[in-house]
Amino acid sequence: MKKLSILLAVFLLVIGAALTSVAAQQDEAPDGVWLGTWPYRLPPDHHLNAYADGGPNTNLGNVYREMVELAPAFYMWADNSYEAILAESWGFSEDGSAYELTLRSDAMWSNGDSINAMDVITTYALGRLVGWTQFDFIDTVEMVDEFTVSFGFIDEPSLLAEQLILREPLVATATYGEFAEQALALFDEGLDRESDEWSDLLVSLREYRPTEYVASGPYTYSISDVGDSFMTLSWHPNSIFSGTVQFGEIKLWAGETDSTTPLVLSGEIAHSTNVYPPTVVESYQQQGIEIVTIPRGYGPAMLFNWNVSPWDIQEVRQAVALVIERDQNAFLTNGLGAMGTVYMAGILDGNIGAMLTDDVIEQLDLYEYDLERAEALMEEAGFSRNNNGIWADADGNTISSEWIFPAEFADFAGASQDAIAQMNEFGFDISARAMPWQEVPDNIRNNTFELSVWSWGAASPFASRHFNNPLQRWVTDLDTATQPGMAIPMEAYPFNGETVNLDEMIRQMNAGVDVDAHVERAGEVALIVNQTMPYIPLNVILSAEPFNTDVIAGLPSMDDPIMLNPTGRDHFIKLSILTGVLGPAS
Amino acid sequence: MDAIAAGDAISDEKPVSKNTKNFTKSYTFRVILQGIITIWAATTFTFFLVRLLPGNPVSIRIDQLMQQGYTIEEARNQAATLFDFNPDEPMLQQYSTYMVNLVQGNLGTSITSAGTPVRDQILRFLPWTLISVGSALLISFSVGILLGIMIAYWRGGVLDNVITALASILSGIPDYVYAILIILIAGVQLQWFNVGEMRGGVTQGIPAGFTVEYISSVIKHALLPVITYLLATVGVWILSMKSSTISVLGEDYINVAKARGLSEGRILTAYVGRNAMLPLVTRLAISIGFVLSGSVIVERFFEYPGLGLQLARAVGARDYTTMQGIFLVITIGVIVSNILADLVMGWLDPRVSLEDN
Numbered sequence: 001m002k003k004l005s006i007l008l009a010v011f012l013l014v015i016g017a018a019l020t021s022v023a024a025q026q027d028e029a030p031d032g033v034w035l036g037t038w039p040y041r042l043p044p045d046h047h048l049n050a051y052a053d054g055g056p057n058t059n060l061g062n063v064y065r066e067m068v069e070l071a072p073a074f075y076m077w078a079d080n081s082y083e084a085i086l087a088e089s090w091g092f093s094e095d096g097s098a099y100e101l102t103l104r105s106d107a108m109w110s111n112g113d114s115i116n117a118m119d120v121i122t123t124y125a126l127g128r129l130v131g132w133t134q135f136d137f138i139d140t141v142e143m144v145d146e147f148t149v150s151f152g153f154i155d156e157p158s159l160l161a162e163q164l165i166l167r168e169p170l171v172a173t174a175t176y177g178e179f180a181e182q183a184l185a186l187f188d189e190g191l192d193r194e195s196d197e198w199s200d201l202l203v204s205l206r207e208y209r210p211t212e213y214v215a216s217g218p219y220t221y222s223i224s225d226v227g228d229s230f231m232t233l234s235w236h237p238n239s240i241f242s243g244t245v246q247f248g249e250i251k252l253w254a255g256e257t258d259s260t261t262p263l264v265l266s267g268e269i270a271h272s273t274n275v276y277p278p279t280v281v282e283s284y285q286q287q288g289i290e291i292v293t294i295p296r297g298y299g300p301a302m303l304f305n306w307n308v309s310p311w312d313i314q315e316v317r318q319a320v321a322l323v324i325e326r327d328q329n330a331f332l333t334n335g336l337g338a339m340g341t342v343y344m345a346g347i348l349d350g351n352i353g354a355m356l357t358d359d360v361i362e363q364l365d366l367y368e369y370d371l372e373r374a375e376a377l378m379e380e381a382g383f384s385r386n387n388n389g390i391w392a393d394a395d396g397n398t399i400s401s402e403w404i405f406p407a408e409f410a411d412f413a414g415a416s417q418d419a420i421a422q423m424n425e426f427g428f429d430i431s432a433r434a435m436p437w438q439e440v441p442d443n444i445r446n447n448t449f450e451l452s453v454w455s456w457g458a459a460s461p462f463a464s465r466h467f468n469n470p471l472q473r474w475v476t477d478l479d480t481a482t483q484p485g486m487a488i489p490m491e492a493y494p495f496n497g498e499t500v501n502l503d504e505m506i507r508q509m510n511a512g513v514d515v516d517a518h519v520e521r522a523g524e525v526a527l528i529v530n531q532t533m534p535y536i537p538l539n540v541i542l543s544a545e546p547f548n549t550d551v552i553a554g555l556p557s558m559d560d561p562i563m564l565n566p567t568g569r570d571h572f573i574k575l576s577i578l579t580g581v582l583g584p585a586s
Numbered sequence: 587m588d589a590i591a592a593g594d595a596i597s598d599e600k601p602v603s604k605n606t607k608n609f610t611k612s613y614t615f616r617v618i619l620q621g622i623i624t625i626w627a628a629t630t631f632t633f634f635l636v637r638l639l640p641g642n643p644v645s646i647r648i649d650q651l652m653q654q655g656y657t658i659e660e661a662r663n664q665a666a667t668l669f670d671f672n673p674d675e676p677m678l679q680q681y682s683t684y685m686v687n688l689v690q691g692n693l694g695t696s697i698t699s700a701g702t703p704v705r706d707q708i709l710r711f712l713p714w715t716l717i718s719v720g721s722a723l724l725i726s727f728s729v730g731i732l733l734g735i736m737i738a739y740w741r742g743g744v745l746d747n748v749i750t751a752l753a754s755i756l757s758g759i760p761d762y763v764y765a766i767l768i769i770l771i772a773g774v775q776l777q778w779f780n781v782g783e784m785r786g787g788v789t790q791g792i793p794a795g796f797t798v799e800y801i802s803s804v805i806k807h808a809l810l811p812v813i814t815y816l817l818a819t820v821g822v823w824i825l826s827m828k829s830s831t832i833s834v835l836g837e838d839y840i841n842v843a844k845a846r847g848l849s850e851g852r853i854l855t856a857y858v859g860r861n862a863m864l865p866l867v868t869r870l871a872i873s874i875g876f877v878l879s880g881s882v883i884v885e886r887f888f889e890y891p892g893l894g895l896q897l898a899r900a901v902g903a904r905d906y907t908t909m910q911g912i913f914l915v916i917t918i919g920v921i922v923s924n925i926l927a928d929l930v931m932g933w934l935d936p937r938v939s940l941e942d943n
Contacts, residue, residue: 041899042891044706045699053647054699062656133662207701228786228891253782254889262769268782298652409653438904441649442640460657468658477658569660 029235029248032584035270069169078561110215122180137161172214246583270551278335295566296543297459300415302536315381317533321367322374323426330539332418337544346529360523400429401450406437447484459566463522464509543567553585704911715892722815730823738831757821765887831862871927875920
């Protein structure tokens with residue numbers, strides 16, 4: 001009996017020691033340090049309020065914020081699915097009037113509080129106060145039980161709303177609870193944005209400066225961790241991912257592309273999402289730094305002012321599409337980090353297969369480089385070359401226009417200058433004018449331009465968002481009474497001798513949850529865009545990101561499905577860091 | 587007694603009133619008054635000018651976010667939360683509010699960081715600019731004056747030829763080129779210093795205070811911006827001083843001093859140097875004023891937390907209130923240093939104030 005007692009005691013001691021050891025391991029930060037970069041602001045501009053500029057959104061961006069504040073789920077572009085993060089389950093209610101989200105019951109904030117439905121209520125109460133776009137789709141957010149919330153739709157259920165709900169990071173009631181309570185009281189009283197009470201609360205919320213960053217992700221930081229040259233996110237033990245991450249710290253160097261270049265070269269930055277010029281990318285490669293090329297979700301498009309003749313003529317725009325050699329244009333945009341647009345349908349080439357049917361894809365005009373066809377189209381539109389070889393109308397007026405482009409954006413400037421050169425070679429008379437980048441969108445909005453360049457497409461799995469940029473962004477999303485934008489008649493768009501409401505077609509494209517219907521509607525708009533060329537999608541920019549494998553191990557291979565995710569909100573490093581796929585190199 | 591007291595009071599008042607009258611007619615008073623009027627005019631001008639810049643903070647933020655790969659929804663969500671800014675408020679109303687606050691010493695709060703006082707932003711970034719650009723200016727001025735006098739006095743010699751050529755080359759290269767060369771060649775290629783460690787204003791983690799560790803860290807971090815600024819400006823001081831010295835050397839009183847057999851050192855310092863420096867004093871005063879604006883590009887390359895870096899960010903984001911606050915500081919700096927230069931010139935050369943009267 002005595003021996004048995006001793007054996008039992010020894011056994012318990014061993015088990016206890018082992019358990020203590022495991023617990024100790026969980027309480028200890030891993031050794032690795034992630035070396036990244038983000039252009040964060042310095043205090044006093046830098047603060048911890050997620051509902052004011054200068055807060056986590058600004059300072060951690062859409063890549064690093066979710067290291068601190070987790071979203072319910074992570075989106076996988078390869079198969080259009082969601083990986084659970086904070087969510088246990090999610091989906092539309094049976095009658096389709098609501099969306100239900102249930103959180104994991106074991107998730108905790110860094111302060112030890114449980115993450116529960118009240119945090120969702122808090123997040124969305126303040127989201128509604130500040131005017132989030134989620135409320136274009138939903139009108140109620142109600143707690144079902146401790147971990148379940150129901151979002152009520154204004155009209156029909158929406159997959160777009162689903163994504164906004166599942167990808168929005170949640171904030172802590174411990175931090176924002178008092179504001180959320182006041183906001184909910186305002187909503188209960190039936191007050192709206194125009195009321196003084198609403199404005200006052202909004203001002204108080206924006207001026208709020210939390211002293212502690214209560215985190216659901218495995219990292220957190222305080223203002224004292226923000227230095228002039230880098231800031232440090234430190235590991236804490238309470239997150240559901242604290243046990244899987246392999247980095248004890250995330251060190252983010254301050255600065256934009258130019259000031260981070262030497263740090264990438266010297267190995268002090270292991271990964272960066274900045275857009276580096278092709279020559280810099282080449283020097284990284286010479287240094288032995290791997291370049292990871294993933295989608296960026298946009299490219300430069302040539303924008304026409306439809307109020308300026310002859311850019312309102314379909315045949316002229318089609319001719320322009322035919323005389324610009326797009327692979328060359330892509331190379332001069334961003335070296336090997338860009339590809340000439342293939343499908344010319346207003347949807348990024350990488351998403352065409354998922355958003356259009358094969359039948360529609362076969363009908364698309366690829367506008368391959370063809371000067372003869374362009375020539376014929378110009379003549380069909382009533383133009384002929386004058387003695388100088390410049391295209392002119394029947395009255396002898398040459399096609400002369402000015403193309404404005406942002407001087408600071410090397411990619412857009414390169415795309416513009418090459419397109420202008422190719423167009424002039426064909427017989428247009430286009431002059432280039434560089435200006436500060438902030439002035440270009442302003443000129444487009446105000447319709448004070450003739451030709452310009454800005455982005456097209458979107459890092460979104462919804463076709464409507466691709467068409468939105470630039471069609472609605474620079475026309476119907478504006479206050480057209482004061483800002484005509486590109487002046488495209490979106491509500492009475494000329495197509496095949498008739499008019500269609502292109503704006504409404506795009507707005508309705510992703511309504512409802514029937515994916516086949518989405519694809520069908522996207523096909524209709526794609527064919528219109530492809531045939532009429534309201535703008536020219538010149539090329540698609542890729543994100544060529546330096547990734548130093550001497551410092552960080554575990555880079556997924558390029559055929560890994562996660563590498564189809566674009567940079568930004570769904571960047572592969574986010575899930576890869578959280579799940580421990582990425583770790584320090586030995 | 588009462589009469590005497592009253593008489594005393596009258597006799598006390600008279601000189602005060604006379605002094606006041608004299609002061610209001612004085613050169614000093616007029617210079618200061620002109621300065622105040624100039625500050626008001628410059629403040630008013632910048633107020634309207636910054637608002638005439640294309641774009642407003644909200645639209646620029648959305649454009650900026652979409653350029654970073656945000657979707658339209660994400661960009662709008664962020665922009666919605668961002669600003670305490672009403673673009674529809676009449677400009678004159680904004681102006682009157684701004685001026686009333688300004689008179690009370692309130693510079694307002696940042697538009698792009700709602701709730702952050704502009705005063706706090708300026709106090710946070712100004713000292714670093716004063717340390718780096720200020721010290722670089724003083725070093726550059728001193729070195730430039732010294733070398734300028736030397737090469738002018740011994741002009742035509744090897745030293746003159748070498749330094750003049752070097753100064754011409756140095757002054758022809760912009761500061762950002764020096765910054766790039768220092769970082770890429772000295773830092774990355776030759777590894778004379780760790781690029782990351784030299785960024786910022788001070789090594790992270792060292793508590794602020796008058797300790798050897800903190801001060802040496804501040805000096806270490808200021809070194810590269812100071813060297814850059816020094817290289818970019820010293821040539822101009824050398825050439826200006828040389829030119830000014832040569833014109834002084836032709837004056838009769840220098841020949842008289844030489845004829846009297848005074849030592850070269852005495853002639854250089856007491857006769858040549860003092861007189862040759864006079865035109866450069868005004869220039870130095872203006873430069874001191876502009877020190878406050880920092881050096882935007884240099885601060886950006888070294889991530890040095892100065893006012894120039896903050897100004898660049900504010901202009902890019904159209905943060906009107908922050909821009910105005912920084913412009914006001916620069917305006918005051920330039921005007922005050924010019925007032926001081928005027929007063930010093932009036933003191934050094936009485937003809938200035940007499941002619942003005």
